[in-house]
Amino acid sequence: MTAQEARLCGLLLREHFGEVVEKIGTHLLRSGAQNLRTIVNESGTPIDLVKKSLCVLMKHGACRFSIGRKGPGSPVEYQASCERILGILRYPRYIYTAKTLYSDTGELIIEELLQRGHMTMSSIVKMVADRLTHNMEEGRSIEYNEVVSTFSKLVETHFLQRCPPVSEVVPPVSTAPTVPGAPAAPVSTGPPTPESFSDCYLVPSVSLAGRGKRRRSGEDVVLDQGTTKKAKTDLQTHGDEGIYWQVNFERFHLHFRDQTIISAVASKLDQTSSEIVRTMLRMSEVTTTPSASCTQALSANEVFRSLPANYSISRPVLDQYLTLLVDDPMEFVGKTGDSGGGMYVVNLHKALTNLARATLESVVQEKFGSRSARIFRLLLRKRHLEQKQVEDFAMIPAKEAKDMLYTLMSENLVLLQELPKTPDHAPSRTFYLYTVNQLATARMLLQHCYKTVANLIDRRLFETKESKRLLEKSQRIEAIMASLQASGAEPEQLTEVEEMISAPEKQQLESLRHHINKLDSAENQVDETIFLLKSYVASTARITR
Amino acid sequence: MGGRGRGVAAFSFNVEALGITRGSMPEAMVGPRPLFPNTESKPVPLRDDEGEAYMLALKQEMRCTMQRLPHNIKPLAAKADVERYKERYNKQKQLNDEEWTPDWNLYPKELRPQVKRTRTTKPAGIKKPSAKDAKDVLNKLEELEKNDGAEEEKSDDEKPKTKKTAEGEEEEDLEEELEEEEVEEENDYIDSYFDNGEEDNDDGDDGEATY
Numbered sequence: 001m002t003a004q005e006a007r008l009c010g011l012l013l014r015e016h017f018g019e020v021v022e023k024i025g026t027h028l029l030r031s032g033a034q035n036l037r038t039i040v041n042e043s044g045t046p047i048d049l050v051k052k053s054l055c056v057l058m059k060h061g062a063c064r065f066s067i068g069r070k071g072p073g074s075p076v077e078y079q080a081s082c083e084r085i086l087g088i089l090r091y092p093r094y095i096y097t098a099k100t101l102y103s104d105t106g107e108l109i110i111e112e113l114l115q116r117g118h119m120t121m122s123s124i125v126k127m128v129a130d131r132l133t134h135n136m137e138e139g140r141s142i143e144y145n146e147v148v149s150t151f152s153k154l155v156e157t158h159f160l161q162r163c164p165p166v167s168e169v170v171p172p173v174s175t176a177p178t179v180p181g182a183p184a185a186p187v188s189t190g191p192p193t194p195e196s197f198s199d200c201y202l203v204p205s206v207s208l209a210g211r212g213k214r215r216r217s218g219e220d221v222v223l224d225q226g227t228t229k230k231a232k233t234d235l236q237t238h239g240d241e242g243i244y245w246q247v248n249f250e251r252f253h254l255h256f257r258d259q260t261i262i263s264a265v266a267s268k269l270d271q272t273s274s275e276i277v278r279t280m281l282r283m284s285e286v287t288t289t290p291s292a293s294c295t296q297a298l299s300a301n302e303v304f305r306s307l308p309a310n311y312s313i314s315r316p317v318l319d320q321y322l323t324l325l326v327d328d329p330m331e332f333v334g335k336t337g338d339s340g341g342g343m344y345v346v347n348l349h350k351a352l353t354n355l356a357r358a359t360l361e362s363v364v365q366e367k368f369g370s371r372s373a374r375i376f377r378l379l380l381r382k383r384h385l386e387q388k389q390v391e392d393f394a395m396i397p398a399k400e401a402k403d404m405l406y407t408l409m410s411e412n413l414v415l416l417q418e419l420p421k422t423p424d425h426a427p428s429r430t431f432y433l434y435t436v437n438q439l440a441t442a443r444m445l446l447q448h449c450y451k452t453v454a455n456l457i458d459r460r461l462f463e464t465k466e467s468k469r470l471l472e473k474s475q476r477i478e479a480i481m482a483s484l485q486a487s488g489a490e491p492e493q494l495t496e497v498e499e500m501i502s503a504p505e506k507q508q509l510e511s512l513r514h515h516i517n518k519l520d521s522a523e524n525q526v527d528e529t530i531f532l533l534k535s536y537v538a539s540t541a542r543i544t545r
Numbered sequence: 546m547g548g549r550g551r552g553v554a555a556f557s558f559n560v561e562a563l564g565i566t567r568g569s570m571p572e573a574m575v576g577p578r579p580l581f582p583n584t585e586s587k588p589v590p591l592r593d594d595e596g597e598a599y600m601l602a603l604k605q606e607m608r609c610t611m612q613r614l615p616h617n618i619k620p621l622a623a624k625a626d627v628e629r630y631k632e633r634y635n636k637q638k639q640l641n642d643e644e645w646t647p648d649w650n651l652y653p654k655e656l657r658p659q660v661k662r663t664r665t666t667k668p669a670g671i672k673k674p675s676a677k678d679a680k681d682v683l684n685k686l687e688e689l690e691k692n693d694g695a696e697e698e699k700s701d702d703e704k705p706k707t708k709k710t711a712e713g714e715e716e717e718d719l720e721e722e723l724e725e726e727e728v729e730e731e732n733d734y735i736d737s738y739f740d741n742g743e744e745d746n747d748d749g750d751d752g753e754a755t756y
Contacts, residue, residue, distance in 0.1 A: 015608060018617040036655055049618065051656045055647050056616045065653050076653045091607060092600040099599075111603075115611055166651050242650060366589060521591050521601050 001082045004450040006030060009085040011457045016088060017056055020045065024053040028063065028080035035068060035075040054078055059117035061246060087249060089453065089527045094252050098159070105150040108132060110159075110247060118163050118244040121151060121204065152203050158251045161200050163244040204243055254290055257535055261351050265325070265332055273321055275311050277332060279303060280346050291542050293349035299340025330354045349539050356442050356536035359529060363445060364413060371396055372404045376413065376436065384417060384433040405434060413441055439540055446533040453526050460519040467512050474509055477501060 006029050014022040027043045028034065036054075040047050057063035062084045068074030091114050099107035108128045113119060125147045133141040154160045258281045266274035283306055284295035304318050313321075322344055325333040331350045337343035357380060365373035375394050379385060385393065391401045408414040419431035464471065481497055501509075591597070611617060649657055 016611045016617070018612075018619055020618040021616075052618055055652060055656055056618065058652060059616070059647060076655060092603040095603050095607075096596065096600050111607070115607065115614065116616075163651075242648070244648075244651070366586060369586065517601060518591065520604055521593075521597055524597065524600050524604065525591055 004447050005082055008450050008454040009082055011454055012085055012088045020049050021053045021056055025080055029082055033077040033079040035077050102150055105147055113247050118246040155201050155203050159248055160245050161248040163246050276321055279306050293543055294345045294347045297336050297343040297345050300342045301340050352536045352539050360441055375404055379436040384435045386433055442533050442536055449526055449530045453523050456519050456523050460516055463515055
């Protein structure tokens with residue numbers, strides 16, 4: 001948990017949950033696991049606000065509680081999770097993926113779940129049905145069953161999972177000190193993952209019959225009086241109380257990883273090769289563990305049978321494509337045997353490594369020019385080179401090569417390795433070799449990405465604050481316009497209201513909107529790089545463990 | 546050290562091995578670097594296809610929605626002496642129909658808020674020094690408990706009575722401080738919030754992304 005990550009987490013918490021939660025969250029991130037009293041004392045916030053913030057953070061999975069370190073008698077400790085908070089950046093991507101896979105219903109389910117942390121199935125279904133009905137035209141509404149079927153599909157493909165049940169190992173606070181020596185329930189060494197529970201992907205049988213309700217604006221005034229009272233006394237249990245569902249981010253990440261590999265193959269080779277790789281990945285979805293470095297071996301015969309129907313290529317052509325894929329320097333596909341027409345695997349780890357390397361090279365190229373990029377690529381491939389060798393291999397004149405190397409060194413992209421010839425390390429008798437460490441450079445770039453996103457958010461908040469008055473004015477005018485239109489006003493009144501904003505102000509608003517859209521869009525796209533680099537670092541850490 | 550005369554730059558090893566000659570060093574930095582240095586190469590333009598546009602819209606809507614949900618906790622703003630008209634106007638915009646009561650089974654018990662106790666009589670018995678009989682103190686506490694019994698039905702969850710007395714005895718000191726704050730936060734956790742429908746003239750602002 002670095003300074004950049006902490007800063008970014010703080011900004012994300014502030015934007016989505018408010019300043020109080022931001023303060024508590026950053027405090028927890030910086031100081032590790034703490035109990036309630038310490039948090040209250042050190043952060044200086046009133047205790048009830050602290051309690052509320054902790055509830056909010058836990059509902060969204062950003063914080064978890066566990067028994068204190070001193071044993072069963074000590075107070076409960078809370079720990080915030082940096083990764084989960086950084087995942088907020090990726091919410092739009094999750095929702096968009098759900099939309100492409102399961103259309104609007106799936107999109108709304110994921111969106112509601114992301115906004116509220118975790119919910120029971122019945123409440124999700126009702127909310128989504130109401131929202132869908134609201135967007136449809138008059139007279140049509142959506143059945144709960146349709147939403148339930150989409151929900152079940154999401155659970156089957158493991159995009160949604162149950163929240164792990166909270167073990168009642170936490171003793172009540174008041175009776176704690178009285179029994180110091182009594183044996184307590186076994187303390188779990190680490191947080192239980194949701195998948196360690198067998199019912200993780202079991203959809204409960206729930207009796208949900210009905211249709212989505214359309215919220216009519218006129219009736220709200222009358223209805224709400226009734227429903228607020230009714231909702232509290234209306235204990236409409238559907239048989240799934242206490243079973244909460246959350247989004248399974250790991251599954252989404254696997255999906256993103258597969259998508260990245262497929263699109264890389266498509267852009268490097270062609271569409272048909274990417275379809276072949278997509279088929280192979282789809283076939284090995286269930287057989288490959290998430291942390292594997294390559295998929296299970298598939299024979300060419302199986303691949304041929306499972307190709308989608310509209311890609312009718314003949315068997316020899318498929319073999320040629322597979323050979324091409326194997327020979328490609330990016331090493332996406334590897335051949336592990338000859339039985340069954342050839343056994344092929346998709347090299348997940350190697351693919352991630354190569355994609356990360358391509359990202360690094362591209363960064364160097366955009367920042368320092370193509371000749372520096374050439375030196376960088378050279379050093380990546382040849383590992384250690386002397387000054388003279390760099391000049392020769394890169395075919396760049398000595399002076400410029402020196403300059404570029406020193407620029408790269410000052411940015412910590414290139415390192416200098418000393419190789420002494422004599423035990424006294426005399427400089428005249430030492431080799432000085434330039435080298436690039438891919439993993440370290442990737443980590444460094446990852447931190448730069450976090451800093452970038454934090455700066456983008458900062459700038460966006462600054463721009464919004466600068467033009468706050470103008471934005472409020474435009475919002476008020478829009479509200480007036482909307483209410484006028486709803487109550488049926490004449491065009492003259494509308495134009496009169498419109499003219500309350502002058503032309504230069506409109507221009508200013510336009511440019512402000514443009515800036516903010518650009519900053520937001522940039523955040524989304526930097527997040528893709530963050531995902532790739534983080535997957536590479538995590539995959540390497542798994543391999544070398 | 547040889548060669549250190551008159552500010553002449555000299556290194557303790559033979560620099561020619563690195564390929565640096567005397568004349569090719571850049572000049573020394575004077576002072577801090579500029580805050581916004583010139584970049585020779587401009588960044589590549591952003592991708593602008595419909596997927597990106599959709600995700601942009603999603604992001605802005607989500608930000609807007611999450612700021613209106615009850616999860617978004619506003620700091621306790623000090624009430625101004627004169628309630629400005631703007632405040633009443635702003636209050637109408639909040640999503641008041643979604644009170645958030647967490648499922649207390651999932652969270653540690655210490656996070657539940659204290660139920661506000663009605664102090665019908667100021668517990669003078671507790672304040673006075675221990676000249677008062679301990680029994681009277683206990684009797685008073687039982688009375689208060691009975692008053693609480695009526696109050697408790699209003700709250701969502703049933704807490705065990707014994708736990709409450711235990712808690713009550715421990716945390717009485719804090720309760721007075723907590724009380725002022727609880728007056729304001731009563732709306733969030735306790736059922737007796739009454740929505741008189743005044744705030745429901747919401748315009749169709751929901752579709753607009755606010756910044």
